[in-house]
Amino acid sequence: MRRGHREGTTVGRPREFDVDDALQAALRVFWKKGFEGASLTDLTEAMGITRPSLYAAYGNKEQLFVKALDCFQSTCLGFVESALASPDAASVLRNLLYGYADCYTAQGEPRGSLKTNGALVCSEASEPVRCELVRRRREDEAALERRLERARQEGDLPKDADPAALAAFVMTVAQGMSVQAASGADRETLHAVVRTALRAMPISCGDHRCVTT
Amino acid sequence: MRRGHREGTTVGRPREFDVDDALQAALRVFWKKGFEGASLTDLTEAMGITRPSLYAAYGNKEQLFVKALDCFQSTCLGFVESALASPDAASVLRNLLYGYADCYTAQGEPRGSLKTNGALVCSEASEPVRCELVRRRREDEAALERRLERARQEGDLPKDADPAALAAFVMTVAQGMSVQAASGADRETLHAVVRTALRAMPISCGDHRCVTT
DNA sequence: CAGACACCATACCAGTCGGTATTATATCGC
DNA sequence: GCGATATAATACCGACTGGTATGGTGTCTG
Known part of the structure; x- marks a missing residue:
C-alpha cells in the first residue's frame, strides 16, 4: 500500500534530502525531548524536511522513533x-x-x-x-x-x-x-x-x- | 486576583469534594503517566471534579503537579x-x-x-x-x-x-x-x-x- | 427573607496535536 | 519531447490540548 523508496532503480523525482542525515537529526530531538515531548514540528524543523516527506520516508512518528532508536543503538x-x-x-x-x-x-x-x-x-x-x-x-x-x-x-x-x-x-x-x-x-x-x-x-x-x- | 479558599469562615456554597482526596487521585495519575502524559481530562476524571473546580482549588496543571509532588514526598x-x-x-x-x-x-x-x-x-x-x-x-x-x-x-x-x-x-x-x-x-x-x-x-x-x- | 458569596456544570476559546489530500515540480526510461 | 513516477510544498483535517467565560445552584451572613 505505502509507496516505498525503491532501492536500485531511480524512477521519478529523486529525494532532495539524505534519509540517514535526517534520521540523525530526528534522533537528537527524540533523545532530548522524549517520544511524546517531540512534536512533528520539532522533528521536521530539525530534519529540514516537510511532514509529507517525513511520512513518505519513515512511515509515521512511531516508526520514525523506532528507526531513531536503532540508529542510537548501532552508533551511540x-x-x-x-x-x-x-x-x-x-x-x-x-x-x-x-x-x-x-x-x-x-x-x-x-x-x-x-x-x-x-x-x-x-x-x-x-x-x-x-x-x-x-x-x-x-x-x-x-x-x-x-x-x-x-x-x-x-x-x-x-x-x-x-x-x-x-x-x-x-x-x-x-x-x-x-x-x-x-x-x-x-x-x-x-x-x-x-x-x-x-x-x-x-x-x-x-x-x-x-x-x- | 485569584479567588482562594478562605480558611476559617465558610461564606458561600461549600466545596463538594475533599481537596486532599482529589489531590491523592491526581498524584496517582501523574505518577503513572508523568506530567505531560497526564491530560486534564485524565486528571479531572480521576479526581471526580470538573476543570473549573480544579483551577479554583489548585491553580493550574503545573501547580497541581507540584502539590501532588509534595504529597508524594510527605507520604510515599x-x-x-x-x-x-x-x-x-x-x-x-x-x-x-x-x-x-x-x-x-x-x-x-x-x-x-x-x-x-x-x-x-x-x-x-x-x-x-x-x-x-x-x-x-x-x-x-x-x-x-x-x-x-x-x-x-x-x-x-x-x-x-x-x-x-x-x-x-x-x-x-x-x-x-x-x-x-x-x-x-x-x-x-x-x-x-x-x-x-x-x-x-x-x-x-x-x-x-x-x-x- | 435579601443579598452576598463561592461553588458546580456547560459550553466554549485559541492553539497545537499527529496525520493527509491536493497540487506543482523535477527526474527518469523511452 | 513524452508519459510515468515520485518527490516537495501548501493547505488542510478532526481531535485534543490547557485554560476560561457564563449562568445556574446551594449555603452562608445579616
Whole structure:
C-alpha cells in the first residue's frame, strides 16, 4: 500500500534530502525531548524536511522513533557489543559501565540514554513505544546475564556468584546514570559512580578502565 | 486576583469534594503517566471534579503537579527523613535503599518514583517542571551527602571515605531502581539490587534490613 | 427573607496535536 | 519531447490540548 523508496532503480523525482542525515537529526530531538515531548514540528524543523516527506520516508512518528532508536543503538551504544565480547568478566563489567558513563555525557549530545529516558512514563497513546523500550532494556539485561553466566562457567566469576542479580544491578546503575546525566551530572561524577559500583562486584575490576582490551 | 479558599469562615456554597482526596487521585495519575502524559481530562476524571473546580482549588496543571509532588514526598517518601535520622551510616544506607525499593514496588500503586519518572525529558513547555524535579533530586543527594559527612566525622564511616561519591552512587542506584520498577521489576529483584549495592559501601551494612531501629 | 458569596456544570476559546489530500515540480526510461 | 513516477510544498483535517467565560445552584451572613 505505502509507496516505498525503491532501492536500485531511480524512477521519478529523486529525494532532495539524505534519509540517514535526517534520521540523525530526528534522533537528537527524540533523545532530548522524549517520544511524546517531540512534536512533528520539532522533528521536521530539525530534519529540514516537510511532514509529507517525513511520512513518505519513515512511515509515521512511531516508526520514525523506532528507526531513531536503532540508529542510537548501532552508533551511540555500539560499544555495548564489544564490551560484552571482552575476554573476562572484569573487563566486561568495566567496559560496559564506563562506556555507558561516557555515552551519557558525550560532548555536544543530549544527556542520558534514549532507551532509558525516551518514554519512561507516558499517556495510553504512546504505550506501544514505552513497551518497546521496556522490551529492549530487558533484552540488554538478559544479554549481560548470559555473558556473566558464561564467565561463571569459564571460571573468571566465582561459582557462587549470581549472574542474574549482578546483571540487574549493573543495568540499574546504568539506568540510574542515565537519570543522573539528564539531571546534569558530569562525566567525572559518573566515573566515580562506576568506580563505586565496581567495588560491589565479586571480583576485582580495577580502579581504572582499559586495563585489558 | 485569584479567588482562594478562605480558611476559617465558610461564606458561600461549600466545596463538594475533599481537596486532599482529589489531590491523592491526581498524584496517582501523574505518577503513572508523568506530567505531560497526564491530560486534564485524565486528571479531572480521576479526581471526580470538573476543570473549573480544579483551577479554583489548585491553580493550574503545573501547580497541581507540584502539590501532588509534595504529597508524594510527605507520604510515599516519608521514610527518607527517618532513614537519614538512623543512628549510624550503615543503617542510614540500608534503610534508605530498602525503603526506595519498597516504595517503588508498593502493591496497588504505580511503579517507580514520581520524582524520577515524572518529567525526565519533555517539551520546552514543561521545562519548569523538569527543572523542579532536577532541583529536588539534587537536594536529596545533597542531604544524603551531609548525613554521610557527619557519619565520617562521627567515625562510623572511614576517614578516607568520599561522602559525595557515595551519595551520588546511592542516589544513582535509587533512580535506577525507579526505572527498573517502571519496567516491571518486582520487589525481590530490587532487594537483590540493594544487597549488591550495599557491598560497594566502605562499611558492612549487613545482608538483611532493619538490624537496628 | 435579601443579598452576598463561592461553588458546580456547560459550553466554549485559541492553539497545537499527529496525520493527509491536493497540487506543482523535477527526474527518469523511452 | 513524452508519459510515468515520485518527490516537495501548501493547505488542510478532526481531535485534543490547557485554560476560561457564563449562568445556574446551594449555603452562608445579616
